[in-house]
Amino acid sequence: MTSSTRALDLFLRRSTDTNRIDWLANQLLALAAESQSFSLRLGPGEDGIAWVLEAFDADQLVSTREPGPVRVFRTVLARLAKLAEQETGAAFNPYGGKLWFDRTSPTGPARVIVDFINAGDGCSLTMTRSACPGNTLCDEGRGGIACAPTPVTPATPRS
Amino acid sequence: MDRPFGVGTPEQYARLKAANFPAEGGPAVLEVEVPVNIIAVLESDPDARDSMDSGDTLFDPSVGIRELLTAWPTLGKRIIRL
Numbered sequence: 001m002t003s004s005t006r007a008l009d010l011f012l013r014r015s016t017d018t019n020r021i022d023w024l025a026n027q028l029l030a031l032a033a034e035s036q037s038f039s040l041r042l043g044p045g046e047d048g049i050a051w052v053l054e055a056f057d058a059d060q061l062v063s064t065r066e067p068g069p070v071r072v073f074r075t076v077l078a079r080l081a082k083l084a085e086q087e088t089g090a091a092f093n094p095y096g097g098k099l100w101f102d103r104t105s106p107t108g109p110a111r112v113i114v115d116f117i118n119a120g121d122g123c124s125l126t127m128t129r130s131a132c133p134g135n136t137l138c139d140e141g142r143g144g145i146a147c148a149p150t151p152v153t154p155a156t157p158r159s
Numbered sequence: 160m161d162r163p164f165g166v167g168t169p170e171q172y173a174r175l176k177a178a179n180f181p182a183e184g185g186p187a188v189l190e191v192e193v194p195v196n197i198i199a200v201l202e203s204d205p206d207a208r209d210s211m212d213s214g215d216t217l218f219d220p221s222v223g224i225r226e227l228l229t230a231w232p233t234l235g236k237r238i239i240r241l
Contacts, residue, residue, distance in 0.1 A: 078166035
């Protein structure tokens with residue numbers, strides 16, 4: 001299962017947690033901490049009417065028109081902005097920005113870089129595990145983001 | 160609403176909007192009293208309820224906007240200038 005498939009699957013699943021938005025935000029960060037990079041994009045589909053949520057990584061692009069994921073995606077983006085404000089002191093901006101989160105992964109500490117746009121005409125989110133997770137070099141930059149992420153190139157085939 | 164502002168407070172959104180539209184008089188919050196029967200429409204939709212649990216009360220064409228628009232002229236409203 002690729003990280004894009006797993007990311008989309010999180011949105012299609014109904015968690016038993018009391019707060020699904022919190023659960024989704026933290027599950028996406030956990031997935032990013034153990035992956036290289038993945039992106040999600042919300043926008044009008046090919047018919048220009050129904051909105052589509054796409055998830056992609058370097059290997060695969062998957063999508064859904066299910067109304068549930070489409071409805072909650074923007075709330076998840078705003079929640080990530082709020083979590084970053086609480087965890088790292090980032091200035092709160094639910095409409096977009098570049099954030100970072102420190103998480104643990106199966107291989108140790110990881111810094112996740114979050115790039116997002118949350119606008120009425122389209123939204124996107126890229127989560128990338130930093131190249132130098134959790135080490136002192138990263139921690140020196142605690143007011144900002146010390147490690148540059150590698151941008152993900154979307155896979156071309158649709159499914 | 161008696162729910163946490165998990166996606167930011169109304170005041171934060173008002174200030175961000177005001178910064179984007181500096182010629183429109185400064186930040187303000189429009190507080191609307193929405194009857195429980197209209198909130199119940201959102202509560203009955205799992206996705207709308209999940210968003211509300213994080214503080215995002217979203218009326219859209221698929222859930223709740225028709226009921227909100229019908230009741231809009233009679234709803235209590237208050238402008239809170241910041």
